[in-house]
Amino acid sequence: MHQSKTYKTLGLMSGTSLDGLDLAYCHIWQTENRWQYDIKKTKSVAYDDDMRDKLKNSIYLPADELLIFHNIYGTWLGKQVKAFVSDLNLSVDFVSSHGHTTHHQPQKGITFQIGSGQHLANACGLKTICDFRANDVALGGQGAPLVPIGDRLFFGGYDFCLNLGGIANISFEKEGQRIAYDIGLANMILNHITQQHRLPYDAGGRLARSGKINSDLLQKLNALEFYRLPFPKSVGYEWFVQEVVPSVTEAKDSMENLLHTAIHHICEQIAAQVLNNTQKPASSLLVTGGGALNDFLMETLQKKLGNRAEVVLPSKTVIEYKEALIFALMGVLRWEGKINCLSSVTGAKRDCTGGVLYLPSF
Structure with missing residues (x-):
């Protein structure tokens, strides 16, 4: 049975319910053209009251303060990744991060997920793929749903x-x-x-x-x-x-x-x-x-x-980690240059490959 390379990827998801950050360490591969997964390790990091309030109210921040928080949150995400990976001694090809949506107004052509990919990559020392929605929105789509x-x-x-x-x-x-x-x-x-x-x-x-x-x-x-x-x-x-x-x-x-x-x-x-x-x-x-x-x-x-x-x-x-798992898959598809955003779902002009790759600074 033909099996492709197994990707070891860490999916990160923070959703609108603001309960915390989900981390799912997954092995993802193809067998006979069918994608398979194994969720190896998971962790949920609850937001403390301060972080929850900041995330909840980030929609009201002036642009400069929002961008500062974007960087701070990216560093925070990277630190959570670093702790998770070192505690469990995991081998990771790359991190696939959804970030946290602050602004979602596709009718104006904008969607913004905070959690700077460069800060995240630098803080954990791993390649990071994030910003999965921007390409679809640039093609006239809703940038959602991606799952x-x-x-x-x-x-x-x-x-x-x-x-x-x-x-x-x-x-x-x-x-x-x-x-x-x-x-x-x-x-x-x-x-x-x-x-x-x-x-x-x-x-x-x-x-x-x-x-x-x-x-x-x-x-x-x-x-x-x-x-x-x-x-x-x-x-x-x-x-x-x-x-x-x-x-x-x-x-x-x-x-x-x-x-x-x-x-x-x-x-x-x-x-x-x-x-x-x-x-x-x-x-x-x-x-x-x-x-x-x-x-x-x-x-x-x-x-x-x-x-x-x-x-x-x-x-x-x-039940709890499906979204983090699917962002891990989206990172794999981005890595392989395959379609991971469906225009039949988002209304974009065409299917596309979403996600931006950040390399950690050495």
Whole structure:
């Protein structure tokens, strides 16, 4: 059996939920033209309150302060990599870093992920590939979502791949093309509600389970204009602050009722997309991201899908580190000069190879 070179790469991901930095050390190779992976080691580094606040509020920084923080955060990322690699004595070909999105306004032709690649490379002494979204945006695309290339190459056996981070996004094949887009809200609204009560999150959805539906809020959330837009479409933190937070604040209900309502809303929107796009009597829906660990959310979703689609949960490692794994793959594809951004997903003029390579200073 023909096997290609095995790449030893370290994928880094920091998502909109701001819970921390995910590191996934992966071996990635091709066997008979099929990409394979093995997640060897993982680590999640929680953000302290200071870093979380800085990341959350970086959207409001003046340009010079934002660029200073871009460099500081890049150095911080490099230090986390260096500690992880030396603690476990890992052999790494290169680091593939997503960075942390501060500005995502593709309609203006901009998307910005902080975490300077040069500072990162210098701080860990390893080749670093980052800035995966810029080329796609330069070609008129949304620069998001990027994970669908990994859904196709690693998880193509499932009819749908759903990721529940701060935002819910989905990807699937339709008429030979990968289609993917942000459905809308996921953990962002749930964490916002609990954080108003000084709780980081609702473990397992236990609080949500004990609540009741606030029908007025449910109606408002389901009426959000974003849900009616055609895809390709993607959404960011700015949208959440402007369009969603005011409705949640105005609802003035108990935390449990707000959480319960938000979960019903999230599941109704996801189920609508799956059921509208399913092409067979019973589909498989692979669910990853933090939301997959919310038992009440998973049960509610399965109820709304009925027997038309089955919710499938992979190993906890894949649930928690799938995005970091796929950024590791994106780095490999960039290294090989292969396509890693799909225009069928982002709306760009053409498929492209995204990512910039930084060499550490010696």
